[in-house]
Amino acid sequence: MRCLVYAVLLCLASNSAWAYSDASSFDKDPSVETSGGGGGLYFTGSPRQHGLRCQSCHIKGPTNVRLRLSALSAGEVSDLFQRGYVPGEQYEIEVEFQGDDLAPEAGCEGADDEPCNINAFALEILDDAGQPAGVLCPTAPTSGVMGCDACQVPRAQGTLVTSECSVLLADGFDATAFRWHNGARAYSFFWQAPMTDVGALSTYVSAVDGRGQETEEGEVTSFANDGVASVVVGLSSPTVLAEVPSSCRNFRGLSAGLWSLWLGLLFVRRRAAPRRSG
């Protein structure tokens, strides 16, 4: 069984829809010439994105979307999100939506040539200085090649990586077959960890559970009523891991959300406990 991190979203502001028609729009100039792009902002919620996330545009929708992050290393289950990264290691990461609560009533059958029910996200992994760490890539980076050059396929399997391999975007678009993976709930991609220990890292993910077309003629590019989620998951430094007693390691790398949930449950349990008389 894969090691899992359940990203429980506690305090999300409501927001709705897939901001641009496809993920490549985030890189375009926000002018008439491009029909309006993101100007190089990718809305992961990180400091590099000025804290902007999917909720900045997608409003009025549910905020209880849950995501699951898991990882493989060399085809085996990895504890990347529990115990941190190993320098130079190549991980296959999966981001899964725990449910697809929003979908068009009429379904999306026969609508593969258009975005009909897209679950999408933007992800980046940064160091403590807010700089990108490692290389993100839709397919396995070429071994022995350093940096972003190792990512030979910038778009595949419904995902797309930015030109510096620093932000991974999932939009469900298969550029090879020119079709949309409507209703897809999980995307996998690769992350080449930094070659040396660069300290603790943070994984920023912001996601949209697309509601699909509201009517037969409806536009999917509107921003209202999609489900949204944003989460930050820590990746421990290998050095820190080596210094931590093994009995404590499982607590490293937990997201702030999980800590909040754990503390919240503890609080509720204490309050719910029967008072002793006398």
Added chain:
Amino acid sequence: MRRVICLAVLGLLACDTGVDPAEVVDLDLGFYECQVQPLLDRSCAFTGCHGDPARPLAVFSTSKLRIAGNELLGEGLTDKELCANYYRTMAFANEDPVQSQLITKPATLDGLTSQYHAGNYMFGPEDPEATCLIAWMRGDIQPLQASLPSEDCALPWRQSAQGLAPECTPRLVDCEAALAGPDTVESVL
């Protein structure tokens, strides 16, 4: 009686700041359209932020808030949208541009020093975005024949599909007529 007169004089003096109100002058609409509008579109116009029509500085943009609904998403701004944005933005201009809230608010975070700006830190007073806004507030113009960005607006994230600076030739607009007109699509470029 003397006491009342003294109080009245003091009251009148208290109303006099000694500073004449700043003269309101029209800033260049072409510069706004080609340089400032893309900047606001990228940094401010999110539907959860200034793409909310309830905001004092509500901003229409090609892919977010539209005056006539979602049918226009992805189309160029109508004359009416452009003029509404222009006047609203100009209302935040200042005789001393550096003191304008267009410069001071994006540089702040939530909290006491935020001037009640609920948004995120977007750019500081030394950043290219601020330089561009200041140039507009100082009266820079976009010549009607010019299509390339002003030197003061060399924003690193601005690029066309070809990787070059995007071209923009300002339109000729009668804003009074546009704002009095319908929200329809006739004026879409």
